[in-house]
C-alpha cells in the first residue's frame with residue numbers, strides 16, 4: 188500500500204543494477220519507502236547499490252536473481268518476492284540493453300537478442316505484473332521506454348524498434364488497468380547520461396537519472412499514463428513524428 | 442434539530458471515497474468493482490464491493506471468501522485505509538439498516554450495524570433521549586463507531602461509544618453468529634476498537650441517556666497561547682459535560698497555539714427562552730452546503746490557514762460567553778458542509794490524531810509549535826481531554842488528544858509525521874487507527890502495548906485470517922489469510 192503521504196511500502200526494481208532504476212529507488216527511499224527489492228542477473232553485482240540504499244535510509248533491501256530472457260522463471264520469481272515481502276506497491280522495469288547498432292544491424296542473432304530481452308522479456312514480466320496488480324487491487328508499474336520508441340531512426344533502429352514494441356505493449360496494458368486500482372506509467376526519457384551511455388556523445392535535451400526519477404514520482408502522483416523527460420521532449424518528438432520521411436532520414440544522428 | 446440529524450436516513454453508500462470502475466465479471470454475483478478510499482481521499486484501491494442486506498448474505502460472503510479476504514465498511518468516515526480491502530471483498534453494511542423502537546424501560550435502542558448515528562439520534566430526540574457518546578460527525582454507522590470505539594467531546598465523563606453498548610451480535614469469519622455482552626470481556630473489548638478484524642457486527646443494543654431539551658448551553662472564550670489553552674481545556678473538561686478546543690496554528694510568534702476553548706452542557710427547560718419552553722424537544726431545520734467535485738488542489742495553504750485562523754480568532758469572545766446551541770451544531774459543526782474533504786482537491790488529506798498521557802503538557806505544546814513551524818500547512822487542529830479506556834486496541838488513554846489535518850501533498854509531510862510518531866510513542870502515547878493512513882509495523886507495536894493480546898483474541902475468532910483490511914496489511918495489525926494459506 189502507498190500510505191497517505193504517498194510513500195510506498197515495497198518497491199521492486201527489475202534491472203536493479205541500472206543507473207536509472209537505482210535513481211528511482213533512491214528517490215522512493217528518500218520519500219519514505221520501507222523495503223526495496225533489487226532484481227537483476229547477478230545479485231552480487233547489486234551489493235554496492237543495496238548498501239547505497241540502506242545508507243539513504245531504506246529499512247530493508249533485498250536482492251534477487253532475475254533474468255529478463257528466462258521468461259519461464261518470471262512467474263516463480265514474482266511469487267517468491269510477494270511471499271517474502273507482501274504486496275508490491277511499485278514495480279520498475281529498468282532492464283534493457285542498448286546494444287550496438289552497427290554490429291546488431293548486420294548480425295541477426297544479435298538483433299534478435301536485443302528484442303528478446305526488451306520485447307519478449309518485457310511482455311512476459313508485464314503480463315505477470317498486470318495480473319498481480321489486478322489481484323492486489325493496487326500497485327504502480329513504471330516502464331522505462333525511450334523517446335527512441337516514438338519513431339525508429341536510421342542510427343538506432345534495432346534498439347528503437349525494441350523499445351517501440353515494449354512501449355506499445357505497456358501503453359495497451361496501461362489502458363487495460365484503468366479502474367482496477369492498479370496503474371501503469373510509460374516513461375520516455377531522451378538521452379540519459381549514465382553508465383549505459385558512457386562514452387557516447389550526448390544528444391540535445393540530455394538528462395540525468397535523478398531527473399528521470401523526479402519526473403517518475405511526479406507523474407505517478409498525477410496518475411499520468413506517459414511522461415517524457417525532459418517534458419519538452421514530448422513536444423519535440425511529437426513534431427518529429429510528423430516530419431516527412433525524406434527529411435527525418437537526413438536528420439543528424441544526435 | 443440541527444444540521445446533522447435529519448438527512449442521513451439514506452446515505453449514499455458510494456460516498457465519500459468511491460469512484461466507479463468498469464463492472465467486471467464480478468457483477469454476476471452482485472459484486473461491483475469500485476475504487477475506494479477513506480474520508481481522506483488518498484490511496485484509492487480496487488475492491489469488489491457487495492451491498493449486503495441480510496445476515497445470511499454476510500455469512501455467504503464470508504464462507505466464499507478468496508485469499509484477499511473480506512472487510513465490512515460503514516460510511517467510510519475513517520480517514521485512511523481502515524475500511525478498504527484492496528483486491529478483496531468489501532461488504533457495504535449500510536443495507537443492514539433496521540432500527541427498532543426505543544425500549545423506554547431499559548432506555549435502550551437496537552440498531553442494525555449499518556444505521557447512521559444521526560438517524561438513531563433523530564429517532565431518539567423526540568422522546569427525550571440522546572446517544573451518550575457521539576463523534577465529531579453523525580454520518581458514521583453503529584458498526585463503524587463500535588469498530589473504532591469512537592469517543593466524543595465528553596470522554597473523560599462518559600467513556601467511549603462501546604461503554605454504552607449493552608450487547609451486540611457478532612458474525613464470526615466462520616459465519617457463526619454470537620451475542621456478545623460485557624460478560625464476554627475479551628471478545629467485547631477486542632471487537633470494540635478492533636477495526637472490523639474480529640468479526641462483523643450485525644446489530645447492537647445502545648444505551649440512551651435522557652435529556653430535557655435538544656439544546657446545549659455552550660461557553661466559549663479565547664486563550665492567548667498554547668499553555669493557557671491547555672490549562673483552560675483541562676478546566677473546561679472538568680467543569681462541563683463536553684469540552685473541546687480549537688488551536689490556531691496560523692498565528693506566529695508568541696501567539697502560536699493560541700485558540701478558543703468551548704465547554705458545553707445539556708440545557709434544561711429552564712435554560713430555554715420563554716417562547717421555546719413549551720416544546721423543548723423541537724428540532725431545528727437543516728442547513729447544508731456542498732463542496733463540488735473537482736475542487737482544485739493547493740487551496741489549503743499557509744496564507745489561507747493564517748487568514749481563516751485570524752478570522753475565527755477575531756470572532757471568538759475575549760471573556761467567557763454563554764449561548765444556546767442546537768445539540769447537532771454543537772457536536773458536529775463540520776456536518777454543515779457535505780463533502781468538505783473535497784476542499785483538499787485531488788491529493789486528499791491526512792489527519793494525524795495523537796493521544797498522550799497526563800503530565801505531557803509540555804510535549805503537546807512542543808508538538809503544536811513544531812507543526813506551526815511548517816512547512817506543512819495545518820488548517821484544522823483540535824484539542825480534547827481523554828479518560829482511560831479498557832479496549833485492547835482502543836485509542837483513548839487518560840490524557841490529551843490532538844487532531845491535526847494536513848493536505849496529503851504538503852511538503853515533507855512524511856518526515857514531519859515520522860518525527861511526531863517518535864515523540865508520541867516515546868511518551869507512551871499513540872495514534873488513532875481510525876484516522877491513520879501511514880503508521881508502520883514497528884511504530885504500531887510501540888504505540889499499542891496490548892497488541893499481542895488483541896492478536897491472540899483475533900486468532901481465536903478468525904483463525905484463517907478471512908477478515909483483512911489495507912490498514913491491517915500496512916501496519917501488520919493482522920495477518921491476511923493470503924500469506925498463511927499460500
Ligand SMILES: Cc1cc2nc3c(=O)[nH]c(=O)nc-3n(C[C@H](O)[C@H](O)[C@H](O)COP(=O)(O)OP(=O)(O)OC[C@H]3O[C@@H](n4cnc5c(N)ncnc54)[C@H](O)[C@@H]3O)c2cc1C
Pocket residue numbers: 480512513514515516517518519520523524534554555575576577578580581582583584585586588589590591592593594635636637638640641642643775875876910
Ligand atoms: C468529520 C469527522 C469527524 C470525526 N470525529 C471523530 C471523533 O470526534 N471521535 C472519534 O472517535 N472519531 C471521529 N471520526 C472518525 C469516525 O468516527 C470513525 O472513523 C468511524 O469508525 C467511522 O464510522 P463509519 O461507519 O464511517 O466506518 P468506516 O469508516 O466505514 O469503517 C471504520 C472501521 O469500522 C469497521 N466496520 C464498519 N462496519 C463494521 C461492522 N458492521 N462490523 C465490524 N466492523 C465494521 C471497518 O472495517 C473499519 O475498520 C470522525 C470522522 C470524520 C470524518
